Amino acid sequence: MAIITNAPRxxxxxxxxxxxxxxYIEQTALDIARLHGFREIRxxxxxxxxxxxRSVGDTTDVVQKEMYTFEDKGGRSIxxxxxxxxxxxxxxxxxxxxxxxxxxxxxxLISCFRYEKPQAGRLREFHQFGVEMAGAxxxxxxxxxxxxxxxxxxxxxxxxxxxxxxxxxxxTCRAEYHKALREYFAAHRDQLCDTCKGRLEKNPMRIxxxxxxACAEIAKGAPVVLDYICDDCRAHFEGLKSNLDAMGIAxxxxxxxxxxxxxxTRTVFEFVxxxxxxxxxxxGGGRYDGLIELLGGQPTPSVGFAMGLERLLLVMEQQxxxxxxxxxxTMYIGSIGAAAQxxxxxxxxxxxxxxxxxxxxxxxxxxxxxxKYADKLGAKFSCILGDNEIEAGKVRVKRMxxxxxxxxxxxxxxxxxxxxxxxxDEIVEYDQETK
RNA sequence: GUGGGUAUAGCGUAGUUGGUUAACGCGUCAGUUUGUGGCACUGAAGACCGUGGGUUCGAAUCCCACUAUCCACCCCA
Numbered sequence: 348m349a350i351i352t353n354a355p356r357x358x359x360x361x362x363x364x365x366x367x368x369x370x371y372i373e374q375t376a377l378d379i380a381r382l383h384g385f386r387e388i389r390x391x392x393x394x395x396x397x398x399x400x401r402s403v404g405d406t407t408d409v410v411q412k413e414m415y416t417f418e419d420k421g422g423r424s425i426x427x428x429x430x431x432x433x434x435x436x437x438x439x440x441x442x443x444x445x446x447x448x449x450x451x452x453x454x455x456l457i458s459c460f461r462y463e464k465p466q467a468g469r470l471r472e473f474h475q476f477g478v479e480m481a482g483a484x485x486x487x488x489x490x491x492x493x494x495x496x497x498x499x500x501x502x503x504x505x506x507x508x509x510x511x512x513x514x515x516x517x518x519t520c521r522a523e524y525h526k527a528l529r530e531y532f533a534a535h536r537d538q539l540c541d542t543c544k545g546r547l548e549k550n551p552m553r554i555x556x557x558x559x560x561a562c563a564e565i566a567k568g569a570p571v572v573l574d575y576i577c578d579d580c581r582a583h584f585e586g587l588k589s590n591l592d593a594m595g596i597a598x599x600x601x602x603x604x605x606x607x608x609x610x611x612t613r614t615v616f617e618f619v620x621x622x623x624x625x626x627x628x629x630x631g632g633g634r635y636d637g638l639i640e641l642l643g644g645q646p647t648p649s650v651g652f653a654m655g656l657e658r659l660l661l662v663m664e665q666q667x668x669x670x671x672x673x674x675x676x677t678m679y680i681g682s683i684g685a686a687a688q689x690x691x692x693x694x695x696x697x698x699x700x701x702x703x704x705x706x707x708x709x710x711x712x713x714x715x716x717x718x719k720y721a722d723k724l725g726a727k728f729s730c731i732l733g734d735n736e737i738e739a740g741k742v743r744v745k746r747m748x749x750x751x752x753x754x755x756x757x758x759x760x761x762x763x764x765x766x767x768x769x770x771x772d773e774i775v776e777y778d779q780e781t782k
Numbered sequence: 783g784u785g786g787g788u789a790u791a792g793c794g795u796a797g798u799u800g801g802u803u804a805a806c807g808c809g810u811c812a813g814u815u816u817g818u819g820g821c822a823c824u825g826a827a828g829a830c831c832g833u834g835g836g837u838u839c840g841a842a843u844c845c846c847a848c849u850a851u852c853c854a855c856c857c858c859a
Contacts, residue, residue, distance in 0.1 A: 353850070408857055412783080430859080459859080464783080467853065475859060542856080556857095607858060617859095624853075631859060655859030683817060714817045722819040731818060747819070 357463070357471025359657075371670045372659055373456055375502050376476040380454040383495045385478050388453040390438040396424040402433040402638055404609025406549050413461040427460035430608070431477045431653055432635070439481060440644045449482030449647075468626035468658045477632075477653035481639065484648030486586035489614045489634060492650045494594055496618060496630050503659070504668040508618040508629060511601040512591075514584040515552070516576040517612050518637065524575035525551055535565045555603045571602045583613055610635040614650065623661040630654035677703040677766060678744075679721035679729040683714060687732040690757075694732075697759040703766060722747065728766065732757075 354360060361369055377387060396416050403410050415427035428434050435455055438444075444451050458474050465471060478495060480488055493510065500508055515521060528551040532539065536547065539554065543562050546553045555566050576584070591598055598616075606615045615633035632652025639647040663670070678698065682691040688708065695707040706724055708717055714731055721729040730744045742757045744765060755765045 356850075413857080461858080463857070464855095465851085466855095469858075473859065477859090625855085626858075628859060653859055658859060679819095681818080713812090715819080716812080718819040720819085726819090729819075733817060735817085743818085745818070750819090752818090 355471070357465040359470060359472070367673045368660060368663075368670045369656070372503065372656060372663075373476070376499050376654075377454065377456065379499045379502050380476075380478055380495060383452075383491070383498070385452040385454040385480075385495070388435060388438060388455050388479075390434045390455070390457075391428075392458065393425050393427050394434050394437065396426040398433050398437055398642075399426055399429060401641060402436070402610050403430065407607055407609055409461065409607060413463055415460045415462060428457070429459055429461045431455050431457050431459065431475055432479065432608075432610070432638070432651060435477070435479050435651075436481070436638055436642060436649070439479070440639060440642055445482060445639075445644065445647060450488065451481045452478065453481075454478045466626065467624035468655070468661055470657060474656035475653040476656060476659075477651060479649060479651040481649040482647050483650065484636065486583045486614075487590055488648075488650050489583075489587045490590035490594060490596075492632065492652060493591065493616060494596060496632070496652050496654065497596055499654070500618070500630075503663060505659070505662055505666060507622075507666075508620055508662075510596065510598040510616060510618055511604055512588070512598045512614070512616045513572065513601055513604040514576055514580055514613050515572055515605065515611060515615055516580045520575055520577040520580055521572075521612075524570065524572050527570045527575060528552065528554070531569050532565070538562075538565055552605045556605050566603070573600070573602060580613055587614060606631065606633060610638045610641070612636045616652075618654075620662055622665045623658060626658065628655075629658045629662060674704055675725040675727065676706050676721070677727050677770075678705045678762075679717070679724060679726040680705060680707045681714060681717035681721065681729065681731040682708055683731065683733040686734065687737060690737055691732050694757075694759065694762065698762060698766075701759075701763050727770070730755075 380387075396414070399414060400410055405411070409429050414429050417425055419425050434457075435453060439451060439453065444453075454477065456474070456476050458472055460472055462471060463469060476499075478492060480492055497510070516524060529547060532543075532547055532551060532554055536544065538561050539547070540562050543554045552572075554562060555569060573581075573584070588598070588600075604615050604617055611633045613634045613636065616631070617628050618630040619627045620629055621627055630652055631654075632650070634648065634650045636648040637646075638649060639645070662668075680691045680695050680698075682688040691707045695705045698705040706721075706726070708720075712720065717731070718729065726747055728744055728746055730742045732742060736742045736757055740757050741754050743752050744755045744762070745752050746769060753765065755761050
């Protein structure tokens with residue numbers, strides 16, 4: 348079969364047999380966030396390019412080489428969102444949401460686009476769940492946001508994610524630190540890799556993150572941010588740590604976490620795993636106290652995180668986590684002949700109104716083939732309607748797992764009663780299991 | 783952007799000293815006597831062997847290029 352074209356590079360289809368996993372993850376994240384007071388916000392897939400240049404930072408890799416940017420027919424420069432925070436914050440500002448009681452708490456479930464080389468856990472179109480908490484500058488807000496991420500992982504049954512924490516200070520003390528770093532690395536300039544030589548001027552903190560063995564070795568002796576942050580930033584960081592301790596959330600301080608987006612200040616954190624390949628960051632976030640002001644609003648401190656849904660799914664599959672199982676067909680109503688087909692269609696519609704998942708023949712198959720199909724659907728019950736049944740007003744309903752056949756009156760209420768009585772045991776069992 | 787692996791029906795695979803109709807499993811569809819699934823059996827559909835060049839009498843098989851995909855670097859979720 349000749350297909351016109353394949354899906355674009357780095358994109359992925361989610362097939363009907365897999366979509367329930369996505370629905371489960373999405374619903375769980377949304378629900379848990381709701382318990383923490385975060386309500387969903389939706390905003391455009393594309394924004395003015397300027398928004399990302401300004402907020403994400405025009406020296407970052409994301410902006411410099413990974414954005415899907417194009418000119419629309421009105422001559423505007425438009426960019427497919429490479430992340431969620433910029434758009435969410437823009438929407439929050441534009442709609443005046445910060446005029447209500449603060450903090451403003453919002454969650455989002457979005458697709459993002461980055462022109463990168465695809466790899467395990469890295470796609471060109473990928474999906475994120477994230478939250479923003481604006482108007483709360485306290486370390487307590489950081490702790491709550493981190494606790495929410497943790498709660499979502501727990502609810503999904505994910506284990507063993509390591510929380511790594513760092514503070515990169517505020518713009519004032521970070522300038523001090525940059526200076527110290529430049530001095531240190533300048534002394535080792537010859538041993539640095541080429542990219543790091545470039546980073547020396549633009550963003551020396553990135554050198555700390557370099558995987559090149561030579562750079563990593565030099566970085567070991569480099570000044571540590573935490574030694575340079577100002578008293579306020581230090582107090583914030585210490586407060587966060589003790590708050591996490593109080594909540595029983597384990598973490599390690601990792602001074603090399605830097606984050607690739609410019610808007611971060613003070614707290615930065617990641618939840619990482621080693622089980623799904625090289626792209627082990629499942630969730631990343633931090634504080635961005637200057638972002639709203641940068642976008643033209645009043646100075647408003649904010650925190651948030653984003654988690655990669657594809658990576659979350661990889662971790663869950665790797666760990667054998669359960670997903671809410673797909674709903675199986677409750678009843679298959681087969682038929683022989685046109686009159687019976689009509690009757691079956693009517694009954695099917697009626698039982699669907701009752702909230703049952705019911706199927707009937709749409710192909711015109713033989714009785715035997717219809718039964719096979721019912722079996723493939725995993726139908727709990729089946730029956731076959733023909734002239735005899737219509738005349739007698741009764742139908743033989745088969746319970747597929749046991750093969751038992753019961754004669755039931757051919758009407759909506761009788762069938763509902765039958766289904767109810769034959770599934771009540773399972774409902775009770777299920778309730779007991781979930782208690 | 784830089785490396786390395788891979789590319790044969792929907793899925794998973796076989797197919798080397800290059801030689802006629804490209805094989806197998808799963809899946810799909812139909813049937814195995816009259817209106818009842820799972821097992822078994824029979825049969826059918828389904829492949830321009832990634833694309834384009836080249837070598838050769840002859841290429842799924844050898845060579846080159848391209849593309850896609852996977853993994854890693856990089857970057858990040």
